[in-house]
Amino acid sequence: MKLVLKYGGTSISSAKDIQNMAKHIQSLSKQNQLVIVCSAISDTTDDLIEISQSIKNENKKKAKELAKKISNRHLQLAKQSIKDSPIRKKLLETFNQYFSELVALIDGMVLLGEVTPRSMDYLFSFGERLSIQLISAAIIDLGKKSTALTGKEAGIVTDSNFGESKPLMDTTKLRVSKTLDSLFSKRIIPVVGGFAGADQHGHVTTFGRGGSDYSATIIGSCIKADEIWLMSDVEGLMTADPKIVKNAKLLKEVSYIEAIEMAMFGAKQIHPRTFEPLLAKKIPMHIRSSFNVKNEGTLVTSSPSASVKNTVKCVSNVSHNGLIDIRGGSMVGNPGTAGKIFTTLANVGINVMMISQNPSESSITIVVKNADLDRAVNTLELELLGKIIKKLEVTTDMAIIALI
Ligand code: ASP
Ligand code: MG
Numbered sequence: 001m002k003l004v005l006k007y008g009g010t011s012i013s014s015a016k017d018i019q020n021m022a023k024h025i026q027s028l029s030k031q032n033q034l035v036i037v038c039s040a041i042s043d044t045t046d047d048l049i050e051i052s053q054s055i056k057n058e059n060k061k062k063a064k065e066l067a068k069k070i071s072n073r074h075l076q077l078a079k080q081s082i083k084d085s086p087i088r089k090k091l092l093e094t095f096n097q098y099f100s101e102l103v104a105l106i107d108g109m110v111l112l113g114e115v116t117p118r119s120m121d122y123l124f125s126f127g128e129r130l131s132i133q134l135i136s137a138a139i140i141d142l143g144k145k146s147t148a149l150t151g152k153e154a155g156i157v158t159d160s161n162f163g164e165s166k167p168l169m170d171t172t173k174l175r176v177s178k179t180l181d182s183l184f185s186k187r188i189i190p191v192v193g194g195f196a197g198a199d200q201h202g203h204v205t206t207f208g209r210g211g212s213d214y215s216a217t218i219i220g221s222c223i224k225a226d227e228i229w230l231m232s233d234v235e236g237l238m239t240a241d242p243k244i245v246k247n248a249k250l251l252k253e254v255s256y257i258e259a260i261e262m263a264m265f266g267a268k269q270i271h272p273r274t275f276e277p278l279l280a281k282k283i284p285m286h287i288r289s290s291f292n293v294k295n296e297g298t299l300v301t302s303s304p305s306a307s308v309k310n311t312v313k314c315v316s317n318v319s320h321n322g323l324i325d326i327r328g329g330s331m332v333g334n335p336g337t338a339g340k341i342f343t344t345l346a347n348v349g350i351n352v353m354m355i356s357q358n359p360s361e362s363s364i365t366i367v368v369k370n371a372d373l374d375r376a377v378n379t380l381e382l383e384l385l386g387k388i389i390k391k392l393e394v395t396t397d398m399a400i401i402a403l404i
Contacts, residue, residue: 001226006037006216008232011290013042015080022138024293033184036191038135039212040127044070048124052115060110071099074130082141091137102126117162121206128193136191146189155179156197158205165205167218176222210271221277231290236298237262240315251298253308259300261404262314314404322373323398327363328390337388344383350376
């Protein structure tokens with residue numbers, strides 16, 4: 001079986017977990033062709049984001065301290081996880097090269113006083129550049145052949161929308177399948193960095209927070225994987241957020257559509273685009289815990305079995321929203337009213353999360369994030385009050401409850 005295994009940051013954050021993971025990979029590799037996709041080690045991406053903020057605030061000292069913290073974390077894990085001394089030595093050398101590069105990058109950004117989306121993506125990609133070296137070394141430490149590849153090196157080509165890029169799938173497919181097939185034929189296990197790729201000019205781009213899930217499904221679709229496993233610190237998708245509902249249960253099987261809804265609202269954060277590459281190829285995905293590999297977790301499939309098809313799977317919620325009830329008699333039977341309201345909000349970059357219109361058409365109710373609420377109300381008042389809108393009624397701090 002061709003398998004893409006994606007590991008989240010918390011699954012690779014201690015030497016013991018890294019060694020267990022390598023053993024699991026070693027045993028799976030006997031019967032399967034594997035591609036490993038890794039996130040950055042826990043907290044690393046957060047630290048890199050804080051570095052960019054420190055640079056913006058001209059706090060070079062803080063930026064350097066954070067770089068040191070990242071460096072110490074990785075050096076310590078390398079020393080604890082890798083038994084073979086030549087492999088460990090090589091890893092430490094690679095790490096030290098990367099840390100010098102990171103420090104040089106910080107100096108450069110401070111000097112220019114410039115934190116652009118492009119330079120940020122390059123900075124943020126360091127987390128995965130480091131983690132893949134460590135994981136690949138841990139696999140080699142067990143006597144297996146492995147190589148570390150960044151998303152760019154694996155062949156993921158994206159548009160130039162830094163911070164929120166999308167893959168150019170035709171080119172990506174050609175490049176990724178070529179790179180990985182050649183490694184498969186040499187029985188080398190590729191460890192690919194999630195989260196990032198590069199645009200057509202070779203500039204590093206990222207998919208946005210949590211983007212490693214998306215990297216895994218992009219790669220899975222390129223190589224026509226039989227299955228994709230998202231390994232993380234949760235057992236799978238649950239019937240509710242276990243932090244809120246104590247007796248929430250694990251779901252054995254859900255459809256893609258249900259999983260997409262749960263990814264948006266649920267306790268397990270999954271990058272919202274993750275399922276896109278799977279839809280056409282209908283590749284099954286398993287969401288599993290790396291700490292409890294005996295448990296099979298949740299299967300996400302295009303064709304759920306009949307017994308689970310017609311049941312409610314999950315109750316989920318999104319808190320901290322504002323509700324705006326927009327009213328006006330002249331909205332009734334007036335084509336384009338909704339269009340005007342949404343265009344007005346879109347023009348100031350406000351995202352509407354939920355919409356309903358009552359049958360008389362005299363009121364449209366929308367939900368936006370609490371943080372956008374004041375701006376949304378101001379904009380609507382300024383642009384449309386007294387015209388198509390007669391009255392706005394606002395309720396703060398609403399939760400959206402969804403039955404999936
Ligand atoms: N390291 C990135 C993040 O923390 C991507 C990922 O973990 O999926 O957002
Ligand atoms: Mg993550």
